[in-house]
Amino acid sequence: MQLQNKVAVITGAAQGLGKSIAVAMAKEGADIVLCDIQEDPMHGVAEQIEALGRQCLPVRCDVSSSRDVAQMFSQAGEQFGTVHILVNNAARVPDSAEETERRNKHYAYLTTPVPRRSLGITSSLHDDDWLKWWDVNVHGVFYCTREALKFMEPQRYGKIINITSVAGVSAASTHSPGYSASKAAVASLTKTVGLDVAGANIYVNAIACGAVLTPPFEEYLANATDEQKACLYQMIPLGRLGKPEEYASLAVYLAGDAHYFVGQVLSANGGVVI
Template structure:
């Protein structure tokens, strides 16, 4: 139980990667503050964490609202005394029909012998297409980080794990320029905050995920043709997506004390970006 006595805030905790991380942290001994906007799934997660013998405070919170974020951390401190760990996982991902169409266009372009041309993705994006990524994916990370540091700095201890993406470090998600830019911003924020707070024994790092077999990605695969699936897997040397549990094990490690990592962007991605 390497995280015994620690309290961890996990955003976007109700399903997918966030749920896997919350359960893994609880299995390692941490009590959990589970943040999401899906009340029914938060209730299910809370029950699962209780079966692991850990406490769980479910909080409905939109991380793009700074007032709601501050209230969540105040409630967490009321329940558990303080916060030791923050996992900034909440995000919106490219999953709309237009996103899927652009994704398939991009994958086909990379994996089939067709003539070189502009894909026309960036020039066709609307202001809404661009702006929709920032409130949750970037501003939410900042709001939660700021709130967590107000507890971590006085106690001179903390761990922050940001969930970024290979989209922010490569052209792997050229089908979604706004999402890619937002995840790059998370990686950059990770580095600057890490330098700011490392002297207070607060270690800030990021996981730049490759493909994660979450519900949105599973939904894409369920509706994809065999050719579209093959195009995706052809770009991943190990030939499959990572499971949420594989990523969660790294989050637990970064949340603990047995490492010397600060400001690092670690990318489990099956060789998709080397």
């Protein structure tokens, strides 16, 4: 029970990776504040956590709104008195039909012997394709971090875990330049905030995820052809997608007190980026 008597705020916690992290931290003794815009599935997660004997506060919150975020942390403070752990998991992901088409084009180009050429992805993007990533993926991380630090700095204790992506540290997601840039911003923010607050015994680190078997990827695989799936798996040395619980165990470790990581971006990606 390495997180006994700790309070953890987890954004994007209604499903997928956020849900797995929330449940894993509850199993290690933490009380949980769930944050998501999807209320019904979030309440289902809350029931799972309470069945483990932990307290849970589900809050509908759009992290792209600084007002929503401030209200969520105010509620957390009212119920639990403080916050020890923040997991910035909420994010937009490239799952539209246009992005899926570009993804398949990118995967095929990297795994098929064809003449080299421009994929024409960046030059064909509209303004919305670029701008839509920043409100949740970057601004939301900053808003939540700022509010969490109002608890963590006075108590001289805290753990902040930012969920970024191999897209932010490599060209693995060439099919979505805006998403990649937003995740690179999270990786950079991790380093700068990590240095800023380390002297207050606050550890800020990031997990740069590879492909994770979450609902968006499950939907992609359900609609992909055998050839398209083969192209994807060909790019992953382990030959499979990561499981949410594999990432959750790393998040639990970073939330605990048995490490010396500060401002680091740890990438669990099955060998896609080595």
